[in-house]
Amino acid sequence: MSVPLLDLVAQYRTIKDSVLPAMMAVIERQGFIMGPEVAELEAEVAKVSHAKHGIGCASGTDALLLPLKALRLQAGDEVITTAFTFFATAGAIHNAGGTPVFVDIDPATFLISPAAIEAAIGPRTRAIVVVHLYGQMAAMEAILPLARRHNLAVVEDAAQAIGARRRVAAEWRMAGELGTVGAFSFFPSKNLGAWGDGGMMVTQDDALAERLRKLRLHGGARQYHHEEVGTNSRLDTLQAAVLKAKLPHLAGWSEARRHHAAYYTQAFAGSSDITTPVVDRGNEHIFHQYTLRVSRRDQLAAHLKAKGIGHAVYYPLALHLQPCFAPLGYRRGHLPVTEAAMDAVISLPIYPELTEAQRDEVVATVKGFYQ
Ligand SMILES: Cc1ncc(COP(=O)(O)O)c(C=O)c1O
Numbered sequence: 001m002s003v004p005l006l007d008l009v010a011q012y013r014t015i016k017d018s019v020l021p022a023m024m025a026v027i028e029r030q031g032f033i034m035g036p037e038v039a040e041l042e043a044e045v046a047k048v049s050h051a052k053h054g055i056g057c058a059s060g061t062d063a064l065l066l067p068l069k070a071l072r073l074q075a076g077d078e079v080i081t082t083a084f085t086f087f088a089t090a091g092a093i094h095n096a097g098g099t100p101v102f103v104d105i106d107p108a109t110f111l112i113s114p115a116a117i118e119a120a121i122g123p124r125t126r127a128i129v130v131v132h133l134y135g136q137m138a139a140m141e142a143i144l145p146l147a148r149r150h151n152l153a154v155v156e157d158a159a160q161a162i163g164a165r166r167r168v169a170a171e172w173r174m175a176g177e178l179g180t181v182g183a184f185s186f187f188p189s190k191n192l193g194a195w196g197d198g199g200m201m202v203t204q205d206d207a208l209a210e211r212l213r214k215l216r217l218h219g220g221a222r223q224y225h226h227e228e229v230g231t232n233s234r235l236d237t238l239q240a241a242v243l244k245a246k247l248p249h250l251a252g253w254s255e256a257r258r259h260h261a262a263y264y265t266q267a268f269a270g271s272s273d274i275t276t277p278v279v280d281r282g283n284e285h286i287f288h289q290y291t292l293r294v295s296r297r298d299q300l301a302a303h304l305k306a307k308g309i310g311h312a313v314y315y316p317l318a319l320h321l322q323p324c325f326a327p328l329g330y331r332r333g334h335l336p337v338t339e340a341a342m343d344a345v346i347s348l349p350i351y352p353e354l355t356e357a358q359r360d361e362v363v364a365t366v367k368g369f370y371q
Pocket residue numbers: 059060061062085086088089131157159160184185186187197198199
């Protein structure tokens with residue numbers, strides 16, 4: 001039996017009766033630009049994230065770019081982030097006019113290391129982009145005091161972590177709740193995926209929310225009047241309608257992902273070749289990815305491919321080693337924990353609709369390789 005890494009058609013079958021009418025309502029109205037579904041979704045995502053404001057935009061990439069643009073970075077201004085993430089995290093820093101400063105990660109969770117952030121803070125540091133990688137939150141309780149002490153903005157790259165939460169000072173805090181701004185992606189493969197591109201920013205800050213609303217509409221609150229130079233980064237109304245219909249399912253889908261993760265983790269326990277995901281203390285993981293650290297990773301990947309088992313490596317080349325960032329001067333050896341991770345990680349199918357038979361097939365195929 002082959003098992004895909006992700007099966008969006010399986011999800012579509014379960015939700016089409018609610019999503020298609022929501023889309024048709026927009027189509028019947030021919031109201032595609034900033035229809036009421038956008039503001040409704042913004043309010044709902046803000047609520048899920050314990051945030052005061054939600055501001056829809058065209059993608060998760062723009063949800064990072066617009067808040068960074070709002071900082072009005074000057075040439076040479078630095079933004080600290082992780083190199084073990086999707087390209088957009090650092091691409092947005094560059095495109096906002098900043099210089100990414102890459103720091104290392106925690107070896108167990110793959111999340112940005114607060115100690116490494118602290119060591120990298122210098123006179124040109126303006127912000128930190130924290131990535132809640134694979135669906136669990138970074139150590140916000142350690143990062144926020146550093147940011148406060150040095151007057152830095154904190155952008156939470158929560159593209160993979162909508163609905164994830166972490167106990168901070170004995171209270172559940174949501175991904176996107178505590179930073180200056182949180183950025184979500186609605187890329188179709190995300191836990192809350194649109195049927196195209198989409199993104200959203202959340203913030204508690206009234207003035208910042210107003211600026212972000214302008215920046216996504218060419219920098220003006222009133223049509224044809226522009227206080228600053230923004231761009232066209234609206235959230236498409238059809239996508240907002242899809243997302244609104246899907247949002248009530250999100251908590252259940254995350255629960256299903258956690259259930260699959262627990263099953264895998266128990267099945268792989270005791271193997272000296274496989275390290276199962278470490279959930280950081282205080283975190284409720286949403287398992288956007290279920291990512292193992294394994295020995296002989298590339299051979300395992302070839303074995304899975306031959307057997308038809310979906311898998312992926314997130315991410316095979318860390319951002320400090322990407323050719324486009326060569327001018328920054330990083331080399332192999334600069335971020336040893338990140339480099340060890342990129343050579344050892346592999347992600348397995350974890351989508352909510354995965355069946356027990358499919359899970360067993362994945363487990364048997366991985367175990368079969370190491371036996
Ligand atoms: C960590 C991370 N940041 C940013 C993004 C960018 O989101 P999008 O693809 O919606 O632009 C993604 C997803 O693709 C991501 O995984």
